[in-house]
Amino acid sequence: MYFCNEYMAVNSPNGTRLNTFPDFIVTADYETGRPISTAELKEGAEVYLLGSKWTNMLLGLGVRYRAPYKRLEDALGIEMIKYLDGLFID
Numbered sequence: 221m222y223f224c225n226e227y228m229a230v231n232s233p234n235g236t237r238l239n240t241f242p243d244f245i246v247t248a249d250y251e252t253g254r255p256i257s258t259a260e261l262k263e264g265a266e267v268y269l270l271g272s273k274w275t276n277m278l279l280g281l282g283v284r285y286r287a288p289y290k291r292l293e294d295a296l297g298i299e300m301i302k303y304l305d306g307l308f309i310d
Contacts, residue, residue: 239271
């Protein structure tokens with residue numbers, strides 16, 4: 221899981237990309253089901269990892285421009301843009 225204030229990407233154990241922001245990505249406590257923020261997540265915690273593709277949600281225009289994703293790719297050292305076919309309006 222990669223995050224920068226929010227979850228940005230989730231890969232499977234074999235490296236396959238499962239979700240990429242602006243997909244819905246959330247962790248929830250295994251016992252209570254309550255959401256856990258990135259700040260609350262602790263190593264070794266048992267959690268559910270839930271995700272849904274961006275195509276299932278209504279998105280604001282602000283997440284549909286390519287430039288911020290390029291900066292995130294550079295900062296996180298991961299690819300994002302190639303996983304977001306059809307998102308961008310520029």
